[in-house]
Amino acid sequence: MPGDTRDASEQGALPTYLRIAEELTIDIGGGRLGEGDKLPPERQMAADFGVAVATLRKALQVLADRGLIDRRQGSGNYVLGGKSNVGTYALFRLERNPGGGGLPTARLLDMAKMTKPADIPDIGTTLPFGIRMRRLRSLSAEPVALEEIWLDGRWHDDNGLTPRTISESLYRTYEERLFLKIRNVEDRISAAALPDWAPEDLGLAPGHMMGYVERRAFDQYGAPCEFSRTWFDPTRARYFARVP
Incomplete structure (x- = not known):
């Protein structure tokens, strides 16, 4: 596009926390993560994704806003039913x-x-x-x-x-x-x-x-x-x- 100096591989790239939220949403919508499942500890998840804990927590907040997980203080993060909220992310x-x-x-x-x-x-x-x-x-x-x-x-x-x-x-x-x-x-x-x-x-x-x-x-x-x-x-x- 005229005036667009970004490399083609960068155009449309989602922020890292949204990429993580997309992957987890797909896992929930596709049934890989089921209702009631407890997610791994946040520090472990952050290490698995190769990101800072703060980035991982931003992704988890997106899931919570979508109604897909319940973030329980002192207990962890649990998958909710969420089938009605995953929409196109599960496709x-x-x-x-x-x-x-x-x-x-x-x-x-x-x-x-x-x-x-x-x-x-x-x-x-x-x-x-x-x-x-x-x-x-x-x-x-x-x-x-x-x-x-x-x-x-x-x-x-x-x-x-x-x-x-x-x-x-x-x-x-x-x-x-x-x-x-x-x-x-x-x-x-x-x-x-x-x-x-x-x-x-x-x-x-x-x-x-x-x-x-x-x-x-x-x-x-x-x-x-x-x-x-x-x-x-x-x-x-x-x-x-x-x-x-």
């Missing part, structure tokens, strides 16, 4: 392999207003164009996946959605910038070859067989609004879901 379904979890981050590779390709499903209107975004996803700083996202043209906003304003948490950006809330999704999992636009950072050659997720997302009114493709390396990441 990220990749975790480290092995080990699970992993601090999720993303780097925007490309963003453009383009004609919708014929091979994507209906995403909401007869408008011929959509917003295509391509991103490199990492877990705990290790690149694990590529994403290609198509957002329906009715949500296009030259001021609300730009390379500068997109944060690592894309659904969070939708809510804050476009007043678009992703309420539910449909995921289909298979395998597919890595596309030819894969960056060298991923460390795999185009054509390499990957785990593959196609997602169709629906807005707060129940209408389809977005379609995405995710190619993930199954040696580094796996898809996780708990039902119910």
